Amino acid sequence: xxxxxxxxxxxxxxxxxxxxxxxxxxxxxxxxxxxxxxxxxxxxxxxxxxxxxxxxxxxxxxxxxxxxxxxxxxxxxxxxxxxxxxxxxxxxxxxxxxxxxxxxxxxxx
Numbered sequence: 001x002x003x004x005x006x007x008x009x010x011x012x013x014x015x016x017x018x019x020x021x022x023x024x025x026x027x028x029x030x031x032x033x034x035x036x037x038x039x040x041x042x043x044x045x046x047x048x049x050x051x052x053x054x055x056x057x058x059x060x061x062x063x064x065x066x067x068x069x070x071x072x073x074x075x076x077x078x079x080x081x082x083x084x085x086x087x088x089x090x091x092x093x094x095x096x097x098x099x100x101x102x103x104x105x106x107x108x109x
Contacts, residue, residue: 047082
């Protein structure tokens with residue numbers, strides 16, 4: 001089960017989450033996670049905004065930025081977002097849990 005961030009803002013309940021599909025959308029829009037240290041002023045807010053895609057895709061960026069400004073404990077928030085972002089990637093790269101007719105492979109010359 002993936003980690004989610006839940007909060008309420010101006011009477012609206014929000015659930016932030018990253019899925020394979022939301023990360024694909026972010027990547028198509030130019031998001032590059034490795035740029036967090038080189039370009040934190042754009043990358044960190046874009047990471048936060050990307051967490052809205054899974055459940056609140058139509059949320060305007062102005063509102064997302066307003067919510068971000070008002071959230072407390074940003075260090076912990078950004079660490080949690082990074083962990084959440086990595087979960088679908090780890091699932092993509094992980095080995096199958098059970099033998100469901102798993103496929104073995106080999107390379108030849």
